[in-house]
Amino acid sequence: MLGEILIAGIASLLLCMFLGPQFITYLREKEFGQQIREEGPAGHHGKAGTPTMGGLIMLVSVAVPFLILGNLTAESLAVFGTMLASGLLGFIDDWTKISKSRSLGVSGRRKLIAQALISIGLWIVATKGADLDSVLNIRLWGAHLDVGFLYPIFIFLVLAGATNGVNLTDGLDGLAAGCSAIVLLAYTAMTLSNGQSDLALISVCLVGACVGFLWFNSFPAAIFMGDTGSLALGGAIAALAVMTQTEVLLLIIGGIFVIEALSVLIQVFSFKRFRKRVFLMAPVHHHFELMAWSETKIILRFWIIAGICSAIGFTLFQQSLK
Numbered sequence: 001m002l003g004e005i006l007i008a009g010i011a012s013l014l015l016c017m018f019l020g021p022q023f024i025t026y027l028r029e030k031e032f033g034q035q036i037r038e039e040g041p042a043g044h045h046g047k048a049g050t051p052t053m054g055g056l057i058m059l060v061s062v063a064v065p066f067l068i069l070g071n072l073t074a075e076s077l078a079v080f081g082t083m084l085a086s087g088l089l090g091f092i093d094d095w096t097k098i099s100k101s102r103s104l105g106v107s108g109r110r111k112l113i114a115q116a117l118i119s120i121g122l123w124i125v126a127t128k129g130a131d132l133d134s135v136l137n138i139r140l141w142g143a144h145l146d147v148g149f150l151y152p153i154f155i156f157l158v159l160a161g162a163t164n165g166v167n168l169t170d171g172l173d174g175l176a177a178g179c180s181a182i183v184l185l186a187y188t189a190m191t192l193s194n195g196q197s198d199l200a201l202i203s204v205c206l207v208g209a210c211v212g213f214l215w216f217n218s219f220p221a222a223i224f225m226g227d228t229g230s231l232a233l234g235g236a237i238a239a240l241a242v243m244t245q246t247e248v249l250l251l252i253i254g255g256i257f258v259i260e261a262l263s264v265l266i267q268v269f270s271f272k273r274f275r276k277r278v279f280l281m282a283p284v285h286h287h288f289e290l291m292a293w294s295e296t297k298i299i300l301r302f303w304i305i306a307g308i309c310s311a312i313g314f315t316l317f318q319q320s321l322k
Contacts, residue, residue: 001197008065009204016061016212020054024216024223027051032098050221053094054213055229059087061209066202074129076198078122079239083206085118086163086235090227105227115163118235119156126155126242137245137320158247163234165257168264168283170230173221174214175285175299179256179306180233181210186253186310187240190317199243206236219296249317255309256302260284
């Protein structure tokens with residue numbers, strides 16, 4: 001099975017790299033370019049028109065090796081289905097922006113409703129298909145908390161948090177793809193060590209797709225993943241957390257996404273409450289941009305932080321198994 005997992009990851013990577021040039025050319029011909037927010041950093045306005053919706057090739061790159069080599073268990077199909085459903089929501093959002101030539105897509109309220117429906121589906125598969133208990137494992141202390149009927153609400157919070165966290169991180173070339181690859185690599189190692197080979201296979205497919213996409217998305221980006229990619233990756237990470245019962249530990253494993261999301265919450269709260277800004281601009285990676293850090297320096301340092309968080313989370317997971 002280990003050989004199949006390795007083949008799946010390599011296949012996903014190579015497929016993404018193969019599809020990339022053709023898809024970029026197609027998007028350019030159709031003029032499906034990124035819309036840049038007016039209030040964003042001035043340096044980003046030059047990125048307007050860069051092909052977007054690159055998440056579509058990532059989804060294909062994951063789907064093909066997974067469907068051919070995967071065992072298609074309830075757990076892995078839950079991750080795959082959540083990824084596709086979240087990716088579809090992101091695609092609708094991207095298409096709305098492109099078709100209406102604006103930087104705003106689907107309204108926040110409609111996104112939350114769609115994510116609530118996806119969460120219900122994930123909850124049903126988790127409890128009925130995978131026979132998981134409505135228990136939260138607080139691995140830092142080896143404690144367990146039965147949340148009972150609140151479990152679907154908690155799954156919604158995990159899904160909404162992960163998707164929005166990855167989406168907010170997707171503001172610099174290669175930042176979200178690189179951070180997601182690191183987090184998903186941690187989940188690949190965790191599922192392998194836990195004997196969940198089906199989850200390990202889809203995890204490594206996601207890693208391969210992220211790395212393959214980075215070939216074109218690294219600075220200066222030839223294509224953006226768009227909400228199609230960021231919501232799909234966030235949905236997959238959330239579903240992996242649910243299926244491995246590491247929902248609480250995800251706060252550490254995906255610490256870089258937590259930092260990005262918290263920076264926005266802090267900025268909004270501070271401005272509304274005190275009419276003052278804590279950061280020059282949120283999410284926090286824009287703060288460092290306005291401090292004259294180069295884009296590559298920010299990206300590399302955030303990747304390092306993501307690696308540290310994932311390593312700590314993996315270590316805590318391993319300790320909880322003893």
